[in-house]
Amino acid sequence: MAGFTDPPFRALCHEGGADVVVAEMVSAKAVCHRNAKTLQMLRSFPGERPVVWQIFGCDAGEMADAAAYIESLGEADGIDVNMGCPMPKITGPGAGAALLRDVDAVLRMLERIVRAVRLPVSIKMRTGWDSRCIVAPDVAQAAGAAGCAYVHVHGRTSKQLYEGKADLEVLARVKAASPVPVIGNGDVNSPEAALRMFRETGCDGVGIARGALGNPWIFSRIKSYFRTGHIDPEPTWQEKVAGAARHFRRALEFYSGDEHCYRGLKGHLVKYFTGHPGAAQLRKRIGTVNSNQEMARLIDEAASEDRGALAA
Template identity: 40%
Template sequence: MAGVTNPAFRLIAKEFGAGLVCAEMVSDKGILLENARTLRMLYVDEREKPLSLQIFGGSKDTLVRAAQYVDQNTNADIIDINMGCPVPKVTKCEAGAKWLLDPDKVYEMVNAVSQAVDKPVTVKMRLGWDDDHIYILDNVRAAQSGGAAAIAIHGRTRSQQYEGTANWEWIGEAKKIATVPIIGNGDISTPQEAKHAIDHYGVDAVMIGRAALGNPWMLYQTVQYLETGELPPEPAAREKIDICMLHLDRLIAIKGEVTAVREMRQHAAWYLKGLKGSGPVRKQINETESRDAFGIVLYHFVEQLERQMQEV
């Protein structure tokens, strides 16, 4: 969720019921070089907590030192190690999903970090590099032996990227041999799918990513469904736009109006998804340059929808 899970997004997710939110992954070298953009990504709003701050790297020395920086200089609750990112610029640095090919390295890196910090250390991994190199069970054993407090598993291989279908059978097998909590991830798009994952595969929790984009109600609905078996109603169009504008205002407070409006164009498309006749509105949003113009376009659209409903 790089470029998405900034404090503005995370706080909304938290308010809609997420038990734990995770920050954008940051480079160990970016931290150690004190890159201004990287250090800004380490900011944690107290209202978001508990929060997991994710780092990645290919060198034990730099990863440990970056983890120590996070441990000593941030108010994150958990340090999460990424060993699942499939992006070539990450794997070429021997980081992210490249670890999936070597359980020994998984153990060595996780053990080194967990021994060097006070905060709990967790890991996020995939099933394997490709269909011929699925080492998920060995990697889970290595991570938990190295000191991981919990393991999140995305049910795809690196070669799949984000295509195809997540394989929850492997996640279930990993849960059977795990001695630490397992968080399942991949293709959870409804509350019913979340419940099925917990009931059928035995995972301790589910991680929701893309399904929450522009739809934090899915988080609330999932929590309510797991607790009561009942599904809350879908939000009205105006409620969606109200939260979209709240999201924008929080992003403006962090990044300034120009950058926030530009970044929110994609988020607005997600918030508008499923609303009849929103295609032209998305095009108009992409041309806005200010918070006021952004709001005028969205609320004009909502008023049109409400008038249409009254006429029916």
């Protein structure tokens, strides 16, 4: 998830039971131009392997060169091609989900990327451009033919953005058509939803995005459910606050105490602080935090016994 899936969060997801984590998408063009900000995004954190790096773009040569450069850094376990981003600034030039409008071009691009690297190559796509253009089963076949290792499919069209529900019926069709493993994605935010994704689509794995925000435990809760048939209780308030504190510490560590670290944390911390009296008040206060010290104090307060005062 762009803006969220940075190294500290990826490491926490691994600790929370994720088998593989995917980094925020980076522009292939920017990688090829060795853009400093983009290269910063290619750093990783001990403890977050395996990690897959995701690139976006529409020029096959640039995509292949970017993949090869990322491989040369030695910190990637896979290269994923973004074919799902619906944002106009990405689709306008023809990248992201816009690639789904030309399956033959997708095949040629993927063949070129696969030839450029030894790492496994995968794609992350929407079901299609819009409801009249559901091409994910065809694209999965093209990906298999090009030598991709797996396909990851969000069960909505690009035009849908995040409206409605993920279409499990289309995901089942992708699974039936695909010569390579399929990861089903969309609306998996609980152990029961993960089971439904597996049962109704026959997919080989599930991808979780929003459901992991403020909730990196979701992966182990799903695995435990599949192992035992019992759903572990939701994390308690104290566990959530401890999770938020851990996330903050991880971020300070990774960004070497950057004085603006708290800024990137706001979107995450509001997700930890849910489901308890006073949580809404805390979330509001997170928005007004202006320093790392203030953020640390707020987390300490949340951890204190005095929940009544916070709720006031």
